[in-house]
Amino acid sequence: MRCFIFVVFLSSVAAWSEPFRPWLIAAYGDTTNQTDRYQMGNDNTVIDIYTNLMWESGFLNVSTINLANKNCVSLFKNGYSDWRVPTVHEIQSLLDYVNAPGINEDYFTSLPSNESVLVTSSSSLQPTDLVLVVQQQTRSISSQYPPDMNVRCVRGPQRTAPLDRYTKFQYADKNFVKDQATGIGWMTESSAIWFCDQAVDLSQVWTPTIKALFSLFNQSNSPLIDEAVFSLPSMLYLGSSTPVAGENGYLWAIDGSTGLFQTVPLLGPAMAYCATVQLD
Known part of the structure; x- marks a missing residue:
């Protein structure tokens, strides 16, 4: 069985035009089908009002983490060039733990039931290269490493932990x-x-x-x-x-x-x- 994954990786790219602000508390809820949460943008992009992130609505199959990073860094969509690979916490924010198929299909292209999502950044606060797998259908996060990967690029303020957190x-x-x-x-x-x-x-x-x-x-x-x-x-x-x-x-x-x-x-x-x- 062929297994597909999403990749998240953080690289040095142009800064988001707005300052970082904490996500809305509702972003940590179990569902992602709130009527006021997402807005469609140009070029098949989606704005998440709860997290202040802009996403690709689709995804791209890549063979390596480096290709995933290269794809996002070189992306130009909706008038922006500061795209990057998302972190594991950012990918998790899209998961719906209550409603099938685990992501809001009104805005995002879903993965088939036997496919998974790979993320490579271990933290939304201090990301690294650690490979983590997010399974969209089961909503689990593990350290398995499937052979194929998908990347859904994101742009937005990169979360940093306050000195006095x-x-x-x-x-x-x-x-x-x-x-x-x-x-x-x-x-x-x-x-x-x-x-x-x-x-x-x-x-x-x-x-x-x-x-x-x-x-x-x-x-x-x-x-x-x-x-x-x-x-x-x-x-x-x-x-x-x-x-x-x-x-x-x-x-x-x-x-x-x-x-x-x-x-x-x-x-x-x-x-x-x-x-x-x-x-x-």
Whole structure:
């Protein structure tokens, strides 16, 4: 079976004409079918209002990562030449974890069910060459390496982590931080995955979506998550509130040792960092 992938890679290109601003909180939600989210541009381009990114609506099959990067850097569409290969977090922002086929087909060309998406940049904050595979149909992110690749180029402000990324605060006598890169608040101690939604003294706290949780991870650094801020759980997996499509009773989680995605039972061995921003 032939396997296709998308590539993301960050290179030095012309700057986006607008300053970087954090994504809208709704960009970290499980769906991508919001009626006000996308706008069609010229030359088969799509503007994502939630992330301030401009995308190709289609994709190109490439044989190597270098060709993917070369294709995006040399691209001229909709009057712009500052295209690049997207990062893994940017590609993930297009995934719909609720509706099939996993991407909004009103705006983007979808991949067939047996094809996957390859991303090569491990983090939207400090990208590297690390190869990560995003499977559009299952919405998973792993480190597998299929032989063929697809690239969907993007242009937009490249996210950089603020020097003082996390600001401490307290809520109901619990230690929290606000992530200045995303606007999401986090409890710094991990808890049982059910705790976030059921703690009576934390009425404004809930279990994060998989997109929100993944924003904390950076595979280009060791450790993968800021251990000076977050107390790592003894259990292997950090859970989310995002259900696994087609698998009743399972949720998406992230392997704390690799930063890659796993599925865990609803009552399975996963901890969670509670979030304090509601995700629509």
